[in-house]
Amino acid sequence: MEAVTDLVNAVVLLLNFVIVPGLSYGSQLALGALGITLVFGILRFANFAHGDTMAFGTMITVLVTWWLQSKGISLGPLPTALLALPAGILLTIALVVITDRSVYRYYRHAKAVPVTFMIASMGVMFMSNGIVRFVIGPNDQRFLDGERFIVSAREFKAATGLSEGLSIKLSQGLTIVIAIILVALLFWFLHKTRTGKAMRAYSDNEDLALLSGVDPDRIVLVTWIITAILATIAGTLYGLDKSFKPFTYLQLLLPMFAAAIVGGIGNPIGAIVGGYVIAFSEVMVTYAYKKVFVYLLPQSLEPEGLLQLLSTDYKFAVSFVILVLVLLVRPTGILRGKLL
Amino acid sequence: MSNDRKTWLAFGVIAVLLAIIGFAQSWNVSLGILNLCIISAVMALGVNMQWGYAGLLNVGVMGFAALGGVSAVLVSQAPIAEAWEASWGRLLLAAISFIATILVSVLCYRKLVPGRMRGLGITLTIVVGLALTRWSFDPAVASIEAIEPAKTGFLGGMGLPIIFSWLFGGVVAAGIAWCIGKVALGLRADYLAIATLGISEIIIAVLKNEDWLARGVKNVTGLSRPVPYEIDLQSSSWFIEAVRWWRSGALAAADDVAQQAMLKQFVIDASSIFVKLCYTGLFAAVLALVLLLSVKALDSPWGRMMRAIRDNEIAAGAMGKDVTRRHLEIFIIGSAVIGIAGAMLTTLDGQFTPTSYQPLRFTFLIWVMVIVGGSGNNMGSVLGGFLIWIVWIEAEPVGVWLMQVGTGWLDESNVLRLHLLENAQHMRLFFMGLVLLLVMRFSPGGILPEVVRKQ
DSSP, rough: HHHHHHHHHHHHHHIIIIHHHHHHHHHHHHHHHHHHHHHHHHHHHHOTTTTHHHHHHHHHHHHHHHHHTTTTBBBBBTTTTTHHHHHHHHHHHHHHHHHHIIIHHHHHHHOOOOHHHHHHHHHHHHHHHHHHHHHOOOOOOOOOOOOOOEEEEEHHHHHHSSSSSSEEHHHHHHHHHHHHHHHHHHHHHHHHHHHHHHHHHHHHHHHHHTTTTTTTTHHHHHHHHHHHHHHHHHHHHHHHSSSSOOOHHHHHHHHHHHHHHHHHHTTTHHHHHHHHHHHHHHHHHHHBOHHHHHHHHHHGGGGOOOBBSGGGGHHHHHHHHHHHHHHHHHHHTTOOOOOO | OOHHHHHHHHHHHHHHHHHHHHHHOHHHHEEEHHHHHHHHHHHHHHHHIIOOOOEEEEHHHHHHHHHHHHHHHHHHHHOOOOHHHHHHHHHHHHHHHHHHHHHHHHHOOOOSSSHHHHHHHHHHHHHHHHHHHHHHHHHHHHHHHHTTTOOOSSOOOOOOOOOHHHHHHHHHHHHHHHHHHHHHEEEEEEEEHHHHHHHHHHHHHHHOHHHHHHHHOOOOOOOOOSSSHHHHHOOOOOOHHHHHHHHHHHHHOHHHHHHHHHHHHHHHHHHHHHHHHHHHHHHHHHHHHHHHHHHHHHSHHHHHHHHHHOOOOHHHTTTTTOOOHHHHHHHHHHHHHHHHHHHHHHHHHTTTTTGOHHHIIIIHHHHHHHHHHOOOOHHHHHHHHHHHHHHHHHHHHHHHHHHHHHHSSSSSOHHHHHHHHHHHHHHHHHHHHHHHHHHHHEEEEOOOOOOOOOO
């Protein structure tokens, strides 16, 4: 009997510290990587400004959330930020459409090489980073309200009588649910609507799509709009889960790129797979397994060290080691995206 | 306007800007900016070699600069004998097993037939090898970090004059660049950019966390200097006499008591300027050397071959040029130059702080310098380094001043005014992006575009 309890405890421990955080972080990365992969598939460049687009959208959401909170408006148990999201999305759409019109369109018409777009996106990155820091400052901002937990560790322990608790934060639950809805909507759009099909055709073979009467300007516009929606929601969910700090969003660019490339760049399903691959490897490689083995092994074999493969600070390094490995072994990514 | 005249004019403008800063703020500030301008110019030259000559997109400048920085520590700090004594056996064992792991897995990859057995062999080698390495490495690290953790807790360095670190930094950066290049240079430009961005983050992560190497986030402060200390100058008689002679006009006007006080202040000011001038001399010598070699190299048949490869890889390959090898070559050389600049920067700072390496400042700003200055043109990169650094530093006071003027009509304690003043410094990021985009759009070659030679 005790062996069974130990086993259950070990599983709960893993659920609490690896599976649940991995799932929610993976969903956030997947939404971000989808934006990168769409821009790559349609506009054919690696968008360095994506992290800062996320930061911009989140910033607007945070500001509107504060304003709503000051007016005493809330969503009850749900975070007020959800109510503020549409405003964030709209302004972010405005931002990306303006940057496209003022920066990228010129190079598109001039048929510039992808590298030029990429360097231009660095300029855009600087500018939006500057705006975000100017408006909200470089510090940590919290904007989470409402219920904290769906399941709290204490309730879980009381209900099951286990010695390990499982806690699921509301923000984590929300992240996973919203990610599923968004991805379903996106795939419906890409596969069932006329515009979506045109986008896929354009991504697959530009000349053929143009020949069939696809309007490139419209495709590009729709792509940017979808990217802005995904980026704002991903950024807000990440901010609710952790906290909002402009610099963190710049750093998120790295695992998001890794997710997009590992999954197969230009391939939306690949971006989702990549997001979870990166998130789970980051969490699993940096988790200290000592307690799990204490439960699983007999007392005489108890491990001495923490059994942590890498310290938590190497989180970002993990995603890049995977990235480099994938580039070496299978440059098209897991799901055969385009070769850059 | 011919490019030569434009170059002279542009550097004239830089000189005037520095002079304005000298008169308006102080010469101390102006010289401080000049020193960092020179370092930035060296870094920009390194990036220009990779991007301007060869079209390689290296977005990992930060990593190579940090490698240069850590070599300053490794060269100049005195070795910690106890740490070595406590750990050398295990360290040696760890190093041997680590190198053996790599060699055996490369051997497996080369000699075995592709298939499941090869994959299994390589995986097994890596897992066993790394486990062995950590088995001897972890206790070694623990024993090193246990020795006076508040003061040292690392292996120390070689105890050499810090100026050797400039060379050593270049060598370390070149070595790491060789490893990276071997792995990543086969990729197309976009992948290379993302890969180098990631690798630079990994380098910073290692420097932050491996306390045994350079104390990680605990920083190494008080690095030795290649130039005299201000405090020594202030007490040496020859320096005081020199200052007395130099400022004799001002001193003669005052009476005896005031004269002593004035002289003291003059000596303090002069000592800090003198130290900065010494640095300027050293840095300028390095810049001149790197610039001279770059110009010579770009004009040589080798430089012509590089440009040919950049402009058309396939044609150059068809002419029998080994494109991959040449790319590796230029990647290593450019990275070494960045490493040298990184070591110079840490020498100037007198401390090594891994947390200060941020991609916006160390990677993307250098890129702005190269693009704005003129990629493919060495003088352009130097100009970009100077100009962008001045703008980057001076944007802060100018921005705050503009905000003060602009919000003058608001109340002193107005929340909006306070917020704007507090955050005005961040507008320089916005401004940098704007400059980059404007130059790319309206003057794609940069301020001093590449000179296309027709043979």
